[in-house]
Amino acid sequence: MSAASRPLTILGATGSIGVSTLSVAAHLGIPVHAVTANRKVDELAALAIQHRAAVAVVADEDGYTELKRLLAGTGVVAEAGAQALCAVAADPGCGAVVTAIVGAAGLHPTLAAIRAGKRVCIANKEPLVMAGALIMGEAARCGATILPVDSEHSAIFQCLEGHRPDEVAELVLTASGGPFRTVADLGAVTREQALRHPTWTMGPKITIDSATLMNKSLEIIEARWLFGVGVERIRVLIHPQSVVHSMVAYRDGSVMAQLGRPDMRTPIQYALTWPRHDSGQVAAPDFAALAALTFEAPDTARFPSLDMAYAAARAGGIAPAVMNAANEMAVARFLAGHGRFTDIFTTVERALGDAPSLGEPSLDDIIAADAEVRRRLAG
Ligand code: NAD
Ligand code: MG
Numbered sequence: 012m013s014a015a016s017r018p019l020t021i022l023g024a025t026g027s028i029g030v031s032t033l034s035v036a037a038h039l040g041i042p043v044h045a046v047t048a049n050r051k052v053d054e055l056a057a058l059a060i061q062h063r064a065a066v067a068v069v070a071d072e073d074g075y076t077e078l079k080r081l082l083a084g085t086g087v088v089a090e091a092g093a094q095a096l097c098a099v100a101a102d103p104g105c106g107a108v109v110t111a112i113v114g115a116a117g118l119h120p121t122l123a124a125i126r127a128g129k130r131v132c133i134a135n136k137e138p139l140v141m142a143g144a145l146i147m148g149e150a151a152r153c154g155a156t157i158l159p160v161d162s163e164h165s166a167i168f169q170c171l172e173g174h175r176p177d178e179v180a181e182l183v184l185t186a187s188g189g190p191f192r193t194v195a196d197l198g199a200v201t202r203e204q205a206l207r208h209p210t211w212t213m214g215p216k217i218t219i220d221s222a223t224l225m226n227k228s229l230e231i232i233e234a235r236w237l238f239g240v241g242v243e244r245i246r247v248l249i250h251p252q253s254v255v256h257s258m259v260a261y262r263d264g265s266v267m268a269q270l271g272r273p274d275m276r277t278p279i280q281y282a283l284t285w286p287r288h289d290s291g292q293v294a295a296p297d298f299a300a301l302a303a304l305t306f307e308a309p310d311t312a313r314f315p316s317l318d319m320a321y322a323a324a325r326a327g328g329i330a331p332a333v334m335n336a337a338n339e340m341a342v343a344r345f346l347a348g349h350g351r352f353t354d355i356f357t358t359v360e361r362a363l364g365d366a367p368s369l370g371e372p373s374l375d376d377i378i379a380a381d382a383e384v385r386r387r388l389a390g
Pocket of ligand 1: 022023024025026027028029047048049050051070110111112113114116134135136137160161162211212213214215216217275
């Protein structure tokens with residue numbers, strides 16, 4: 012069986028990445044083993060039936076009865092709960108797993124897929140930010156193949172193919188700059204403005220993260236673990252057109268870039284078909300029609316999130332997990348219509364300031380640190 016036809020489990024199938032992944036799987040003819048969702052049982056059942064999944068899992072156990080009713084007589088098995096999420100990620104019935112859950116909630120199922128030695132296509136970056144050392148260590152120990160789905164990391168992965176980390180001068184992560192790239196006063200921007208991303212269509216949490224540039228902060232730490240390059244050699248560059256998805260600068264002054272349309276089906280497909288570039292659904296950019304590709308340095312005064320990522324990475328230990336948890340809480344609060352956009356920065360900064368330093372945290376230490384930040388910010 013070729014790599015691209017191993018049955019697939021999609022964690023977070025009802026979301027933006029999940030639905031794009033199902034489209035890629037249908038295009039490539041990859042069978043779907045399992046689909047999962049947090050609560051949206053109607054959408055989950057419809058996707059499971061449409062894509063002939065063997066199993067559908069709703070994470071929230073309150074949705075189990077309804078999911079079972081919706082799937083009765085369809086041949087799709089209904090399951091529920093956190094254990095079931097991990098079970099479908101590790102099931103011998105699937106060869107590859109796409110992690111498309113949003114946030115820290117994806118940590119355990121990601122680890123379950125890795126420990127089962129799967130091809131693990133990682134979109135869900137937050138677990139890598141929280142516990143990158145442990146996750147990469149488990150992947151090496153268990154023989155799992157980790158492939159990036161995040162467009163920047165897919166680009167860097169492609170630019171690095173055939174090269175070694177010691178040839179690299181710098182990884183250059185590009186960022187669109189979000190909807191507020193040219194807005195002087197971020198204190199007054201609204202939730203609706205923040206949700207209007209200029210180039211990408213994505214789930215609400217990452218759309219806010221793109222507006223604060225916290226998404227790029229998470230991506231700095233994600234890149235650090237995926238590619239084993241220290242954060243002092245990872246640089247962010249604003250590129251409003253989102254055509255150059257990221258670059259690798261080599262020590263001889265040569266720079267490799269990967270380009271494409273801002274459509275996640277391209278990096279999702281490459282994670283599924285690697286090491287091949289097969290026929291896809293997305294056309295190459297039309298360069299004659301592109302007016303210009305422009306680049307500028309990020310404004311770290313208006314967007315302090317970038318420096319927080321470097322500080323958290325340098326501090327190590329639980330600091331990145333604290334940064335992530337505080338950001339998740341602050342974004343959820345802003346999305347619920349409370350507080351100002353800039354409160355996200357102050358919340359994360361304060362949480363990082365309060366975080367105790369811890370050398371090499373265990374998984375339990377990281378989970379406890381995450382829970383402690385959430386408890387404090389919920390109160
Ligand atoms: P989304 O909000 O559209 O979808 C999230 C999915 O996760 C849904 O299926 C939802 O049911 C599920 N989910 C949410 N909370 C859960 C929980 N507590 N337990 C179990 N399942 C839960 O999100 P998205 O935009 O598709 O992003 C998913 C992940 O991929 C994020 O980590 C994001 O940073 C990353 N990512 C997204 C894009 C993009 O274009 N959307 C690009 C790069 C990386
Ligand atoms: Mg990205």
